[in-house]
Amino acid sequence: RDGGKxxxxxxxxxxxxxxxxxxxxxxxxxxxxxxxxxRYQLDDMTPYLYKTTDYGATWTKITDGIPGDGxxxxxxxxxxxxGMLYAATERSVYLSYDAGAHWQSLARNLPxxxxxxxxxxxxxxxxxxHGRAFWVMENLNTxxxxxxxxxxxxxxxxxKPAPVYRVGGAQALVTYRLAKGGQPVTIExxxxxxxxxxxxxxxxxxxxxxxxxxxxxxRGGAGRAQVVTTKAGxxxxxxxxxxxxxxxFRGMILWxxxxxGPLIAPGAYTIRLTVGNEKPMTQPLIVKRDPRSSATDAxxxxxxKFSLKLRDRMTEADDAVKKIRSVKEQLDERAPKMTxxxxxxxxxxxxxxxxxxxxxxxxxTRNKSGEDPLNFPVRLNNQIAALMGFVQSGDRRPPPQAYKxxxxxxxxxxxxxxxxxxxxxxxxxxxxxLLKAAGLPPIVPx
Numbered sequence: 001r002d003g004g005k006x007x008x009x010x011x012x013x014x015x016x017x018x019x020x021x022x023x024x025x026x027x028x029x030x031x032x033x034x035x036x037x038x039r040y041q042l043d044d045m046t047p048y049l050y051k052t053t054d055y056g057a058t059w060t061k062i063t064d065g066i067p068g069d070g071x072x073x074x075x076x077x078x079x080x081x082x083g084m085l086y087a088a089t090e091r092s093v094y095l096s097y098d099a100g101a102h103w104q105s106l107a108r109n110l111p112x113x114x115x116x117x118x119x120x121x122x123x124x125x126x127x128x129x130h131g132r133a134f135w136v137m138e139n140l141n142t143x144x145x146x147x148x149x150x151x152x153x154x155x156x157x158x159x160k161p162a163p164v165y166r167v168g169g170a171q172a173l174v175t176y177r178l179a180k181g182g183q184p185v186t187i188e189x190x191x192x193x194x195x196x197x198x199x200x201x202x203x204x205x206x207x208x209x210x211x212x213x214x215x216x217x218x219r220g221g222a223g224r225a226q227v228v229t230t231k232a233g234x235x236x237x238x239x240x241x242x243x244x245x246x247x248x249f250r251g252m253i254l255w256x257x258x259x260x261g262p263l264i265a266p267g268a269y270t271i272r273l274t275v276g277n278e279k280p281m282t283q284p285l286i287v288k289r290d291p292r293s294s295a296t297d298a299x300x301x302x303x304x305k306f307s308l309k310l311r312d313r314m315t316e317a318d319d320a321v322k323k324i325r326s327v328k329e330q331l332d333e334r335a336p337k338m339t340x341x342x343x344x345x346x347x348x349x350x351x352x353x354x355x356x357x358x359x360x361x362x363x364x365t366r367n368k369s370g371e372d373p374l375n376f377p378v379r380l381n382n383q384i385a386a387l388m389g390f391v392q393s394g395d396r397r398p399p400p401q402a403y404k405x406x407x408x409x410x411x412x413x414x415x416x417x418x419x420x421x422x423x424x425x426x427x428x429x430x431x432x433x434l435l436k437a438a439g440l441p442p443i444v445p446x
Contacts, residue, residue, distance in 0.1 A: 001055060008056075010052075010055070010056025010057065012050065012056075012058075012059035014037065014048065014050065014059070014061075015039055015044070015048070017039065017042060018037040018038070018039050018048060019037060019038055019039070019041070020035060020036075020037045021036045021037060021038060021072070021073045021074060022034075022035065022036040022073070022074045022075055022076075022117070023035050024036075024075055024076050024077060026077050026082070027077060027079055028077070028082040029053065029082065031052070031053055031054055031055045032051070032052065032053045033051070033052050033056070034049070034050070034051050034075045034076070034077060034085065034100070035048075035049065035050040035051070035052075035059075035075070036048070036049055036072045036073060036074050036075040036087065036088070037049075037050070037072065038071040038072055038073060039071070040071045040090070044071070045068070045069040045070070045071045045090075046068060046069075046071060047063045047066045047067075047068070047070055047071055047072040047087075047089060048061070048063070048071070048072055049061065049062045049063050049066075049072055049075055049087060049100060050062065051099060051100055060100075062085075062096070062099070062100025062101065062103075063100075063103070064101065064102055064103060065094065065096075065102050065103030065104060066087065066089060066094055066103050067089075067091075070089035070090055070091050070092065071089065071090050072087060072088065072089050072090075073088045073089065073090065073114070073115065073116050073117070074087065074088035074115070074116065074117045074118050075087045075088070075100075075118075076118045076119075076120055078120065078140070078144060079120050079122070080144060080162065081097075081144045083096075083097065083098060083099040084096070084097055084144060085099065085100050086106070086118050086120075086125065087103065088115035088116065088117065088118050088127065089115065090114050090115075091112045091113070091114070092105060092106075092107045092110065092112065092113075092115065093105075093106045093107060093110060093115055093118070093127060094106055095143075097146075097147055106137075108137075110127075110135060111132065113129045113130070113131070113132040114129060114130040114131070115127050115128070115129050115130075116128050116129065116130055120140075122162060122163070122164075122165070123138065123139055123140050123141055123162035123163075123164075123173075124136060124137065124138050124139075124140065125137045125140060139162075139173060139175070140162065141159055141160060141161055141162045141173070141175060142159050142175050142234065144160075145157075145159050145160060149177060154179055155179050156176070156177065156178055156179050156275045156278065156281070157176065157177040158175075158176050158177075158273045158281040158282075158283055159175040159176065159177070159283070160283045160284070161173055161174060161175070161271065161283060161285055163286040163287070163288055164241070164285070164286070164287055164288070165287075165288050165289070165290060165291070166241065166263060166264070166265075166266055166287050166288065166289050166290060166300070166395075167290040167292075169240070170241065171238040171239060171240055171241065172189075172238070172239045172241055172271075172285055172287075173236060173237075173238055174187055174236065174237040174238070174239065174271055174273070175234065175235070175236050176234070176235055176236075176237075176273055176275075177233060177234045177235070178230065178231065178232055178233065178235060178275065179232070180232055181230055181231045181232035181233075182230055182232075183230055183275050183276040184201065184202050184203050184230070184275075184276055185201065185202045185228050185229075185230050185235075185273070185274070185275055186199065186200070186201040186202070186228070186272075186273070186274040187199070187200045187201070187228055187237055187239075187271065187272070187273055188200075188271070188272040188273075188274075189239060189269060189270075189271055189272075189285070190269060190270040190271075190272060191264075191267075191269060192267060192268055192269065194270070197243060197264065197269070198239065198242075198243070198244065200225055200226075200228050200237070200239075201228055202227070202228040202229070202230045204225070204228070226238055241263055241264050241287065242260065242261040242262060242263055242264070243261035243262050243263075243264065243304075243308060243311070244261050245259045245260055245261045245311075246259040246260075246261070246311045246312075246314040246315045246318060246385075246388075247259070247314070247315040247318035247319050247322070248318060249318055249321060249322050249325070252318070252363070253364075253367040253368075253369070253370060253372060253373065254373070254378075254381075254382050254385050254386075255373035255374075255378055255382055255386065256385075256386045256389060257382060257384075257385025257386035257387075257388060257389040258385060258389060259311075259314065259318075259385065261311060262303075262304050262307035262308055262311060262388075262392060263304065263307075263392065264287060264304060265287070265297070265300045265301040265303070265304040265305075266287050266288055266289040266297045266300055266301075267286075267287055267297065267301070268284060268285075268286055268287075269284070269285040269286075269287060270282055270283070270284060270285065271283050271284075271285050289395065290395055293395035293396075295395040295396050295397065298397075299395075299396060299397035300395060300397075302397050302398065303391060303392070303395075303396065303397060303398055306391055306398050306402070306403075306406075307388055307391050307392055309406075310384055310387055310388040310391065310406065311388060313384050313406075313410060313413060314381055314384045314385055314388065316413065316417065317362050317363070317380055317381035317384060317413055318363075318381055320358070320359075320362055320416070320417055320420055321359055321362055321363045321381070322446075323420070323445035323446065324355045324356075324358060324359045324420065324445075325359070326445055326446045327351070327355060327424075327428075327443055327445050328352055328355065328356075330443040330444075331348050331351070331352060331431075331443065334435060334440055334443070335348060337438065337440060338434065338435070338438060338440070341434055341437075341438055343430075343434065344431065344434050347427055347430055347431050347434070348431065350427055351423060351424075351426075351427035351428065351431065354419070354423040354426075354427070355420065355423055355424075357419070358416050358419050358420045358423065360379070361379060361380065361416045361419075362379055362380050362381055362413070362416050363379050363380075363381050363382070364376050364377065364378055364379045364382065380409060380412055380413050380416065383405075383409050384406075384409060384410075384413070387402060387405050387406060387409070390402065424445065428443060428445075431443060
């Protein structure tokens with residue numbers, strides 16, 4: 001217990017010449033360890049599993065439920081649930097929820113096969129067999145909470161999710177059991193302050209994503225969200241751990257950027273599940289940074305914070321383009337009905353020309369294909385999108401240059417948004433007055 005300076009013999013009085021296959025120290029309790037041994041080379045097929053909770057001063061045999069002729073090779077304790085054990089035998093795998101006092105089969109679809117070792121990592125388990133390859137059991141969180149789920153038989157149950165790493169395309173897995181199918185289900189993801197990040201419901205419509213395209217490796221949005229299912233029994237939902245996308249519009253072409261929402265930072269979050277009119281159920285969600293990254297949690301919090309600011313600015317730019325196009329479409333629709341109204345055509349042209357100039361400053365209107373940004377200069381929304389893509393391109397704090405670029409581009413967007421407001425204020429009220437006199441609906445930017 002002093003780093004190897006001194007040693008004490010703690011060998012228990014177990015059968016002579018027993019081979020010790022595995023000694024697994026508990027990841028939860030100091031002084032607790034689990035041992036797997038065997039004597040099959042002495043024609044003894046008995047399983048031998050032992051535990052100690054006092055640094056080896058005393059040992060207890062724990063094999064109740066394992067067949068007497070299935071000798072043991074490995075034992076491991078679950079990484080998140082204390083006392084939950086996995087044992088490997090010459091023919092199968094077994095599970096215990098009570099520190100080995102009782103065992104049950106975990107074979108499932110595993111054929112009878114020698115299992116030589118067990119490895120646990122995050123929410124998954126891998127077993128190594130002799131002659132039948134490697135086998136993986138994923139999403140152990142539901143297995144961990146099976147006793148609690150059994151006690152809640154006949155009721156809705158919300159499983160606690162395993163911690164998830166903020167790496168690659170990792171997703172947070174939400175698992176819930178419905179006692180009755182067909183009930184509306186809502187899943188909300190909240191930050192540490194209780195503020196909503198995303199909300200998904202079984203009643204959500206699935207809109208067709210805008211046909212925006214990106215060139216030069218540009219990224220679009222996340223596409224359609226997964227459907228929240230409501231079948232009786234166990235349901236799952238996967239969240240990409242991203243904030244909502246920036247605004248988008250049909251036919252938008254960007255270069256080296258996109259509208260995809262920022263990834264959440266490492267930290268503690270909450271998942272709130274509501275079934276029908278029942279009281280909401282909550283579970284914590286722990287998001288960890290990539291262990292291979294040299295960035296700190298604070299670095300990634302700042303990255304997400306800055307990315308959200310960029311996303312919001314891009315939304316302002318794209319919404320301005322959508323409003324401008326909406327006004328133009330409404331003007332075109334009403335023009336044939338206003339040919340005899342004096343001043344309408346002139347006012348309409350003045351507003352269209354003014355807004356067209358703003359639109360072309362915010363978005364490159366000559367883009368028709370993914371490669372057009374090579375020929376025509378990118379505009380403000382693309383500059384912001386490319387900056388957002390750069391900031392999110394790796395696990396790091398945004399460099400000072402990124403803020404400098406933002407401080408250059410953002411005021412330019414303010415100028416164009418101001419021009420938009422000025423044009424609408426100057427012309428739209430007059431146009432709507434003429435439309436009202438003609439008995440037509442007013443033009444409303446949307």
